[in-house]
Amino acid sequence: MIDDIETLVRCESPSEDHEAVARSAEAVAEIGRRLLHAEPERLVTDGCTHLRWRFGDGPPRVLLLGHHDTVWPLGSLRMHPFSVEDGILRGPGCFDMKAGVVMALHAAAALPDRAGLSILVTGDEEIGSPRSRPLIEDEAKGCDAVFVLEASADGGALKTRRKGVSHYRVEVEGRAAHAGLEPEKGVNAGVEVAHQILAVAALADPDRGTTVVPTVLRAGTTGNTVPATAGVAVDARVWDAAEQHRVDRAVRGLTPVLPGARIRIAGGINRPPLDAIASTALFELANDLAAGLGFGPLTQAAVGGASDGNITAGLGIPTLDGLGAVGGGAHADDEHVVVAELLPRTILLTALVETVLAHGVLSAPTNPPGESGAGQR
Structure with missing residues (x-):
């Protein structure tokens, strides 16, 4: 996972530079191809490149949502080089949210059955998703749940409410x-x-x-x-x-x-606002699964920043945000990721997806999946 995060961080992708975003999309596609043994669709809207993987024959029931663009201009690596020291990973865009993209791909790779899963990685979230919003809305409609791989709030809290x-x-x-x-x-x-x-x-x-x-x-x-x-x-x-x-x-x-x-x-x-009602059931499910996996209890936070989770919650789709990396310094010189949290949160994400695919949200069991599931990996 660290190697994959390094690959994405070293491929700089400021939102307004469509050529850079296209290069980043290819880097994401290569990681996904290796892990999922599947080629993504490349969806180009007004010059901006997004990626989508769909699994199974029917419409998607669970959406993993993230973005590979960043706020960092080309050349930022010179001042903020990629590094991993004392359990802390650093580099422009690592926390927001290239680590989250890698977590989504690794979580999906651990699923015993991916039928019903969709993964959408957009290229313009940092500027308000002007080109990807129709894609997000179309992909989320009809889903039982949307899991957003944006970085966590302080201390690893999941984001259950956004302005x-x-x-x-x-x-x-x-x-x-x-x-x-x-x-x-x-x-x-x-x-x-x-x-x-x-x-x-x-x-x-x-x-x-x-x-x-x-x-x-x-x-x-x-x-x-x-x-x-x-x-x-x-x-x-x-x-x-x-x-x-x-x-x-x-x-x-x-x-x-x-x-x-x-x-x-x-x-x-x-x-629109991401209201707590959109995330309550999914947070409770995540908390129960985390307890069974030995990762709990989880915490939750209301934050002033917005994400594409606001869009899916605005459609009335159950949405849980902040499932990505634990760390801090988004958009700032001290942007970083806590390495020790990458694996447990990815295992939790796999358990969440597997549980919802198998049982939906409201009827989902409150213990991790069995031996065939990622919760036992």
């Missing part, structure tokens, strides 16, 4: 004028966007856990010109759908403050 995410761009159009000679003839888009930033920030509701954060800001062209254009990106995160729609309506209802200014809103709701 929904919306992304907006507030674009302001004013009118340019000379800042010294006749500023009164201009409409200052920078001042207007400042008003809008305050209005957007006021939409947050700390009591409900709602954050609405203005982020990237742009305005003007030269130091002696009234800005004719300005814009600000907005990141909104909420725990429930009603709150997500409240924020959406409010952002779309923003109106100019300065006479002559115009506002255009781009973007919108990206991922």
Whole structure:
């Protein structure tokens, strides 16, 4: 598993570089081919490469979901080389989430019968899954369960609740004028966007856990010109759908403050919240299986970040997230994976998939599979 993680980490795959993502997809495909003795489908959408394995003749009943793109630009390995020292594995994208992709493939390889299993590894999750979302939705529909191989929360906790995410761009159009000679003839888009930033920030509701954060800001062209254009990106995160729609309506209802200014809103709701109801039964099953395997008890966490699990949970499909690597530092210089946790969590994942394939979710037994199952490996 460590060798396979190294292969993927060394194959850098920033989301927006389609050639790099295609190379990474081939690296994932080769590992899957060796472990599963099966060739994946290569699904290319708008230049971005995703991979899918399906087993059995019928529609999928269990989906293992992950992504092989990362936030790290090409050349990051020079500053953050792959290494394994004192039980800690490091390298760009190892925790989020190339280790999880390897875990999914090894777990599937350990199954005595893979009929009904689908594995989908996408190439654009880190930028909001704009190209892979239809694939994710189609693959998840009708499944009994979706297991998301995103990295765990602190201490290895599974992610049973995630905030929904919306992304907006507030674009302001004013009118340019000379800042010294006749500023009164201009409409200052920078001042207007400042008003809008305050209005957007006021939409947050700390009591409900709602954050609405203005982020990237742009305005003007030269130091002696009234800005004719300005814009600000907005990141909104909420725990429930009603709150997500409240924020959406409010952002779309923003109106100019300065006479002559115009506002255009781009973007919108990206991922719905992953509510605890989508993960409760699967977490209980995982906890029971982990206890039988000697790995428990498991812990769970609610997190502000979103994943493709939000998409499947939004369809009403039982979804359990955070089943990937234990470690930390996602997107940061100290990104790392705890090596000792790779094998037990992969064994647990195999037991989960085998149990749901055999029994479904609600009727699944609460002990690990028998001698033919991965729980005894």
